Amino acid sequence: MSRILVTGGAGMIGSTLVKRLVAAGHDVRVVDDLSRGKKEFLLDTAGRPAIDLERNLIVRDLSVTGALDDLLDGVDYIYHLADVVAGVDYVFKHQGEVFRQNLLINSNTVASMRKGRLKGAVYVGTACSFPAELQTGTDAAPLREEQQYPANPESGYGWSKLMGEYEMFLFEKECGVPVSVLSLHNVYGEPCEFGERTSQVIPSLIRKSIRYPQEPFIVWGSGAQGRAFVHVDDVVDALELSISKGLGQGVIQIGPSSCTSIKELAEQIVKVSGKDIVLQFDTTKPEGDRGRCADYSKAKRILGWEPRVTLEDGLRRLYQWTQAQMGK
Secondary structure (H helix, E strand, O other): OOEEEEEOOOOHHHHHHHHHHHHOOOEEEEEEOOOOOOHHHHEOOOOOEOOOOOOOEEEOOOOOOOOOOOOOOOOOEEEEOOOOOOOHHHHHHOHHHHHHHHHHHHHHHHHHHOOOOOOEEEEEEEHHHOOHHHOOOOOOOOEOHHHHOOOOOOOHHHHHHHHHHHHHHHHHHHHOOOEEEEEEOEEEOOOOOOOOOOOOHHHHHHHHHHHOOOOOOEEEOOOOOEEOEEEHHHHHHHHHHHHHHHOOOEEEEEOOOOOEEHHHHHHHHHHHHOOOOOOEEEOOOOOOOOOOOEOOHHHHHHOOOOOOOOHHHHHHHHHHHHHHHHOO
16 A cells, blocks of 8 residues: 555546545545535545545645645655646636646645655646647647657647656656656546536537537537547556556656547537537637647557547546536
């Protein structure tokens, strides 16, 4: 058994990870400011908490210096998932704020880690940190880890996450604590935020399809842009494996080798809904980069990882979960 701290542990990925770690017999504590994560995400299907929510869920803002200093005694491993992230509209309209907050969160976390006695650390990065010119559409060649540099992310979010990677590797080099950095492609699944303001593309379109025709089913952008969607269960598989196999192995991409267009995604969600919905596209809305996918050969070689959950199955599961949450 290990003592593990998970930052951002009440979010979609974090809460799923926490439940897995607890099931494996680990002693787990969570730090989250609950701005996006929710206490209820840490409940199982029977409504029972995965951890003691009074003692082991610590509500703190990691952008405050020293917020983790008193929480690392006896901690063996840290999973650093906490960051500011949202849908494409929010991220591109608040680039300076997102950049600054993530720099603070990452740098403060690493500064506290330097004072602890960790055996290892895992950092969750993003494919948004790859150069914009390599993210060229649904037919783009799968990205390789070594292509992150020369750096040229498209957004402040991508830059902030890349700087977090860099600081984690400085920590590894200077403190001798092995680090695993997983560069995630577009993660989806339950539980998640599906509100209008901050939800990402899949939960947003699922909400629209459930509420249709009360809410119009409008797809942002042309629909030609694409993403490599990876289910949260597959991501947590990689996170678990990273402690035993990924430490000290540099950046490892987690995502499929194929890119799905947003138009195709919307069509699949309409199919899952069973409704007669005609797609509408709003080209005045931002659509982000044109498209990307992962050459996950490094993940397969080092972690023994590859995607298991098909997009069709993942969408169906998320649709049913969201429908239940909305009481529809």
